[in-house]
Amino acid sequence: DAKTTQPPSMxxxxxxxxxxxxxxxxxxxxxxxxxYRQIHSQGPQYIIHGLKNNETNEMASLIITxxxxxxxxxxxxxxxxxxxxxxxxxxxxxxxxxxxxxxxGTSLAVNP
Amino acid sequence: DAGVIQxxxxxxxxxGQEVTLRCKPISGHDYLFWYRQTxxxxxxxxxxxxxxxxxxxxxxxEDRFSAKMPNASFSTLKIQPSEPRDSAVYFCASAYRxxxxxxxxxxxxxxx
Numbered sequence: 170d171a172k173t174t175q176p177p178s179m180x181x182x183x184x185x186x187x188x189x190x191x192x193x194x195x196x197x198x199x200x201x202x203x204x205y206r207q208i209h210s211q212g213p214q215y216i217i218h219g220l221k222n223n224e225t226n227e228m229a230s231l232i233i234t235x236x237x238x239x240x241x242x243x244x245x246x247x248x249x250x251x252x253x254x255x256x257x258x259x260x261x262x263x264x265x266x267x268x269x270x271x272x273x274g275t276s277l278a279v280n281p
Numbered sequence: 282d283a284g285v286i287q288x289x290x291x292x293x294x295x296x297g298q299e300v301t302l303r304c305k306p307i308s309g310h311d312y313l314f315w316y317r318q319t320x321x322x323x324x325x326x327x328x329x330x331x332x333x334x335x336x337x338x339x340x341x342x343e344d345r346f347s348a349k350m351p352n353a354s355f356s357t358l359k360i361q362p363s364e365p366r367d368s369a370v371y372f373c374a375s376a377y378r379x380x381x382x383x384x385x386x387x388x389x390x391x392x393x
Contacts (some may be wrong), residue, residue, distance in 0.1 A: 210387075211387075212374070212384030212387050213372070214384070215382065218381065262379045267312055267336070267337075267379075268326055271324040271325075272323070273323055
């Protein structure tokens with residue numbers, strides 16, 4: 170699976186949009202981009218995933234560039250409860266390979 | 282569903298003792314994963330099962346670690362003998378086919 174690069178930390182004001190970038194320049198055509206987050210002392214939580222089209226759900230939006238070499242996770246109105254470590258992962262959804270390579274993620278601090 | 286259930290939540294044991302961590306996946310899920318998380322190494326996949334059969338155990342650090350899944354609703358991760366460097370948070374996760382994984386709350390293991 171391709172590797173990802175994320176900034177180690179980011180700050181965001183409460184109520185503002187949080188835009189978390191991720192580089193995955195070696196992504197393959199059959200690999201999806203997944204985002205998870207981990208709130209302190211809890212297990213990772215799935216947020217969203219996409220292949221090449223932009224995606225939106227109740228938690229966030231995922232914007233993937235046309236060349237698919239990078240993506241941005243957008244939390245439209247960040248709250249204090251969104252303070253967490255956010256992980257960007259790429260994975261092929263084929264066969265029996267479910268091995269995810271987790272980087273160090275981005276530690277997002279939402280400030281009041 | 283109550284989600285992925287792990288027990289115990291915290292475990293403190295002496296070096297050399299056997300430790301058994303337990304996991305109950307979400308009903309109907311056919312994949313089960315065991316992860317370990319430390320500050321130094323982040324989140325590492327130890328082993329995962331598909332339909333109760335181990336698929337990839339390349340992340341198991343050494344022979345002291347073993348994992349079993351006797352049926353679709355239960356799995357164990359055993360460390361024998363335990364060492365201080367095994368201190369970490371151990372997460373269990375489950376998934377249905379190639380969809381996203383759901384994580385438990387983790388077991389914090391301290392080996393003294």
